[in-house]
Amino acid sequence: MCAALKRCAYRHKGKIMENTNIVTTEQQAPNTISASNAIFNVQALGQLTAFANLMADSQVTVPAHLAGKPADCMAIVMQAMQWGMNPYAVAQKTHLVNGVLGYEAQLVNAVIASSSAIHGR
Numbered sequence: 834m835c836a837a838l839k840r841c842a843y844r845h846k847g848k849i850m851e852n853t854n855i856v857t858t859e860q861q862a863p864n865t866i867s868a869s870n871a872i873f874n875v876q877a878l879g880q881l882t883a884f885a886n887l888m889a890d891s892q893v894t895v896p897a898h899l900a901g902k903p904a905d906c907m908a909i910v911m912q913a914m915q916w917g918m919n920p921y922a923v924a925q926k927t928h929l930v931n932g933v934l935g936y937e938a939q940l941v942n943a944v945i946a947s948s949s950a951i952h953g954r
Contacts, residue, residue, distance in 0.1 A: 867914065885910050888920060895924045908934070916944050 871877040885907035892900055899905050906920075909927065913920040926940035945951060 871911070871914070881907060881910055884920075888924070894921050896927065898929045899924055899927070905934070917947070918944070 871881055882903070886903045888895055888906040888910065889899065889901055889903040895906065899909065906924070909924045910920045913923040916923070923936075923940065926937040928935050928937065
């Protein structure tokens with residue numbers, strides 16, 4: 834952890850005032866958890882469930898086939914985690930065919946292009 838002292842001088846009612854703040858920065862990567870591990874971690878599963886519920890409550894930012902369906906939103910959230918993508922962006926690129934969730938080609942292409950599965954282009 835790196836701490837630095839930050840001083841700022843400013844005028845208040847004609848007097849020079851000094852503001853001293855301690856600025857702290859951490860040089861650590863954020864904690865991450867994989868989708869497969871999240872279902873076995875009670876705290877992470879609770880957070881994912883809360884997020885899926887929030888996502889399901891949306892009327893505008895998720896497609897109609899996901900609105901009001903937290904379990905389906907949970908599936909989208911977990912898949913987005915595995916792909917390292919925004920769950921709302923993934924949700925927008927899904928559709929239903931005979932009750933089965935499908936992914937648009939544009940999304941599949943983005944997943945493949947961002948992975949290390951294919952080299953070149």
